[in-house]
Amino acid sequence: MNIICAVDGSEYANWGIEILGSLFHRSLKEVILLHVMDTNPVKAGLKKEGARATKVKKFISALEKHGRDVLKRAKAHAELAINQSKTKPFVSIRCVLAKGHAAEVIIREAEKRTPHLIILGSRGMADIKGYLMGSVSRKVLSYAPCAVLMVKEPLLTPAKALLALDGSGASRRAANAVKKWLDPEDVSIQILSAVPQVLTDIAPKVLPKAHLLALTEPFYHRAEELTSQYRTMFITEGYEVHPEIRKGNPREVILESIRKSKVQLAILGSKGLTGPERFQMGSVSEWVAAYSGCSVLVIRPRPA
Known part of the structure; x- marks a missing residue:
């Protein structure tokens, strides 16, 4: 398993590094620690103030040094986290310092290096404005060519994970990823199947109960x-499993189950919708990632 782990020195990024050893040690082979520095705003600001080219160059050099320091500390942290894992796998760790807009660079690096997973921290979103405008984590979640783990809190193992299933190819991919990547000793799994409301609110008023049951029972x-x-x-694979079936809007059902069961990690499959189709149909995985209090692992379809 190959992972790109975005690092910026924040506690969120550090939690992501720790997850390398606590959650993915079973199949981990290579880690790329990626630090992105966006120099364009700095250049534009300094030039607007009339700064000389030598001052701009000196400032950029300082940013590069800071980036190398961040990567150096992140590598030491990753080595410690992986060496403390139960199986202590042999893992190749590489550091990459890149320039550009964070979300665009992370996606570009993922397209070039074809990892199985991107790990990045999230500072969370508390309102609808934040959801609509987006953030680095949400943009990566929406457009990455691979699975994405959005880290919102420290994850202690054995972790309580919720796996949302709906019978689609996306949810099958999510279930298979759990089997391949996560050790049964590290997670217990709450399987949740949400039964969507297929009838309008007026249906119970105009249809007999027997008819309603016949429509919803399948x-x-x-x-x-x-x-x-x-x-x-x-x-059969050795996991502790707790199944749950709930009726209602999948978004609301999943979020309520996460709160009620104190889930640490939500795992969902993404159908990989893009453009107008995703905007019109919405994305349960993006919604849960934006509004749940726990970390979220979204399994996206990889390019053929």
Whole structure:
């Protein structure tokens, strides 16, 4: 398993580094520690103030030195985290200092290096304005060519993880990633299948109960089959599993289950929608990543 871990010296980035050893030691092979420095605003600001070219160059050199220091500390932290992991795998650690807008650089590096996963910290979003305008973490989550783990808090193992399933190819990829990447000793899994509200609010007023049951029962039975299937699969692999079926809007159901069960890590599959299609249909994974209090692992489809 190859991982790009974005680092900036913040506590969020440090939590992401620690996850390398605590959660992904089972399959970890290579880690690329990536620090991005955006020099354009600095250059523009200094030039606007009338600074000479030598001063601009000196300031950029200072930023580069700071970036190298961040990477040096991050590498030492990563080596310690990985060496303290249960299996102590042999892992190659490389440092990359890049220039540009953070989200664009992270996505570009991922497209070039084809990792399985990007880990980055999130300072969270508390309002709808923040969600609509976006952040570095949300942009990476939306456009990265691989899975993304958005770290919001320290993750202690064994961690309580929620795996949202809906029977789609996206949720199957998420389940398979759990099997391949995460050790049963490091996570317990709460399988959640949300049964969406397929009828309008007026339906109970105009339709007999028997008719309502006949319309909604197939969706509930499908959810039962799905949770039973994956429960058996994960138990066979040695995981502790707790299935749950809840009715309602998937976004709301997942967020409520995370709060109620004190989940540390939410795992969701992304269908990889882009452009107008994603805007019109919305993305449950992006919504959960924006508004949940826990870290979120989104399994995106990798390019063929």
